Amino acid sequence: MKTLNYIKLEESKIQNVLASLNQLLADYQIYYSNLRGFHWNIKGRDFFVLHKQFEEMYNNIAEKVDEVAERILTLGSKPSNKYSDYLKKSNIKEVDHIENGDEALANILESLSYFIVSERKLLAEASEAGDEVTVALMSDYLKEQEKLVWMLTAYNS
Numbered sequence: 001m002k003t004l005n006y007i008k009l010e011e012s013k014i015q016n017v018l019a020s021l022n023q024l025l026a027d028y029q030i031y032y033s034n035l036r037g038f039h040w041n042i043k044g045r046d047f048f049v050l051h052k053q054f055e056e057m058y059n060n061i062a063e064k065v066d067e068v069a070e071r072i073l074t075l076g077s078k079p080s081n082k083y084s085d086y087l088k089k090s091n092i093k094e095v096d097h098i099e100n101g102d103e104a105l106a107n108i109l110e111s112l113s114y115f116i117v118s119e120r121k122l123l124a125e126a127s128e129a130g131d132e133v134t135v136a137l138m139s140d141y142l143k144e145q146e147k148l149v150w151m152l153t154a155y156n157s
Contacts, residue, residue, distance in 0.1 A: 004076050011076065013129040018077045020122040021134070023066045025079055026089040027118070031111050032061045033083075034095050038104040046101045056106070064141065071134060091118075105156050112145050112152075119145075 004011055039054035069079040080086065087094070092111055098104050119138045126134035 002076050003074055005104060007074070009129065009131055014075050014131060016125045017122065017129050017131055017134055018072060018075055020118070020125055021068055021072050021075070022077070022080060023089065023091070023114075024118060024122065025065065025072065025113070026086040026098070027062055027070060027092045028065050029083065029086040030090040030092040031092055031115075032058055034092070034107065034111070035061060037095065038098055038108075041097055041099050042101060042104060043099045044101055050101050050104065057108070060144075067137065071137065074133075102156065105152055109131075109152055109156075111150050111151060114143060116145055116149075 002011075004014075016036045035054055035058035039058060042054065069081075072079040080089075091114060093100060095107055098107065119141050123135055123138035123142070126132075126138065
């Protein structure tokens with residue numbers, strides 16, 4: 001029997017949620033890779049602060065990747081696991097060899113802005129489908145990301 005039969009969500013109502021979760025998964029995977037690159041390549045006066053911060057950020061995104069993939073599975077679908085698929089699908093673009101802290105932070109803030117818009121849309125879709133677990137997940141992500149935007153803009157002022 002399908003998981004949806006037990007958690008009492010209608011398959012037809014969660015199709016948009018699943019599509020958006022799969023998009024978020026692809027976007028998070030590319031963002032994760034970008035954060036790793038920032039962590040590895042950062043140089044300059046803010047090295048010690050940013051190197052540590054970027055590591056915390058990519059560890060956080062790795063947890064989110066797992067949560068999103070598991071939510072897709074819970075809703076009866078299969079998450080993509082190929083980077084080639086993520087690269088084709090992601091709205092987050094790969095970056096390469098960024099050493100400058102200001103450039104890395106600008107990229108992160110742009111990515112966070114994109115995630116905030118996408119997750120608000122996903123939250124609304126999940127609410128419409130009666131999927132309160134995905135609503136809560138997106139609400140938690142939004143709260144965390146909005147605070148991070150505030151902190152990064154304060155740091156970069």
